[in-house]
Amino acid sequence: MPALKISYSNTVFYLKLTLVFLGLFALVMIFLSAKKLDPSTEIPFAKDIDFATLDDGLTKPIYSSMTNSGDEVRISAEQIISTEKKDIALIKSAILRIFSVSGSDLFLSSDTALLDKGKKNLIFSKNVILQTNDKMEITAPKIFTALDKTLIQADGPIKGIFGNSNIEAGKLDIFKENASSNLVISFTKGVKMVYNPGKSF
Structure with a gap:
């Protein structure tokens, strides 16, 4: 059975590809977690304050x-x-x-x-x-x-x-x-x- 050979260049390529996908995933999570400023009728300083x-x-x-x-x-x-x-x-x-x-x-x-x-x-x-x-x-x-x-x-x-x-x-x-x-x-x-x-x- 022939031995599995992985060249150095292939390893670097797949490592870079993995980092790119991780970066894209991080950006997506940032946008999804960001809160939008919605119109509000709350009174300044008055919310939950007696x-x-x-x-x-x-x-x-x-x-x-x-x-x-x-x-x-x-x-x-x-x-x-x-x-x-x-x-x-x-x-x-x-x-x-x-x-x-x-x-x-x-x-x-x-x-x-x-x-x-x-x-x-x-x-x-x-x-x-x-x-x-x-x-x-x-x-x-x-x-x-x-x-x-x-x-x-x-x-x-x-x-x-x-x-x-x-x-x-x-x-x-x-x-x-x-x-x-x-x-x-x-x-x-x-x-x-x-x-x-x-x-x-």
Whole structure:
């Protein structure tokens, strides 16, 4: 009976082939195990948290989800503390980022904010700054943000930069008319715009 002969080159070939298949298998397992970020109506920091137990505060909470129009929402803070009102918590050093599928990202920050678990919103106050990634930076005493949809509202006095203009207004609304539309930025109530070619965001 002839002896079975396996050459060195054949051994190397089959070893390489085995490694290739193992690599492909590993990639498939990575993609299958990856979790997709699904739209959520969960309230930031509020899932499985009883506000009444936050007397000592929750330090550096972080939340990430998507609105019903597909925009990614990221919220972080220095601390969240309970208040005397049920389902309302105080947030210190609040930061909100909205990454819109249309490409117009939003950045909102303030010294404090109130989280209303029941109404699903955040109200930013004290040193409030709202920016977009392309053409706007404004301030307002308070800015309201919905958490289950893309909606930001502010009452005046609103001041800041919009494109190459200084702007003042009594009201600001940022929203989407439908899930697939671009962001709508609307200034109303006594709007004043002064073109300034030397100043832009």
